[in-house]
Amino acid sequence: MKKIYMIRHCEAEGQPFEARLTERGFRQAVELTEFFSTIKIDRIISSPFKRAIQSIQPLAMRLQIAIVEEPRLTERVLSNTNLPDWLEKLRATFDDLELKFEGGESSQEAMQRIVGVVEEVFDGETENTIIVTHGNLLSLLLKYFNKDFGFDEWQNLSNPDVFLLKNENNSVTFERVWI
Template sequence: MLKKIYIVRHCEAQGQPSESQLTEKGSKQAEYLVDFFSNTKIDRIISSPFLRAIQSVEPLSEKTNIKIGIDDRLSERKLSATDLPDWYEKLKATFNNMELKFEGG
């Protein structure tokens, strides 16, 4: 049986910390997801434990009566505890060298 998996990035949030909530615009985007998936059969809803991600799928969960499953593996990883002006290059480097870690990462 062929299944489709939809990956949705969280809606607009107030910040990057795990406890950051959705903005007003982000809440409207979350409501739009309900309309977007209105003609789609959904079996499961899985989210990272980050509040912004959970809030992004809550309206869909309520509409479909599907409980949100939390999967810690969907959490963002911490690249470093220090500011890295060239963070994007450093991030790419970690994909080329799986052993590469930066301070506090």
């Protein structure tokens, strides 16, 4: 049975590509390392965003596994314009997966990016893989496997958060494993 541990990055200073982890976020990255101390990991794939890389660096160093940066794991862009009501617009994109705002991508487009990465990992050779990404993209992946996962579940994600995806006989299930 193949397993993928999906990680939402630790607490960060902001949303831009170069946003670093906060002091608390760096402590959380160490907690992630402890969390995975008894779990065999074969591969680590991460969004190239600084906060994602910093979230998994301590574990990668401990395991001596190179972090593979994957551009398809970057956070979804809702719009390239300032949306004062962005939260309500984001909520709407969980109900209408094709809804798209200026300069952004639809939920469906973003979902296809991350699903492609997950399918490649499940089709690959490794048994236990970690994928580090962002909250909205992670939520869309979970919605792909369970249509009831939506805006409220996205709001209840933590930084960090960890979900375990299992692929048994081409059937994918997931559970939240971060306490």
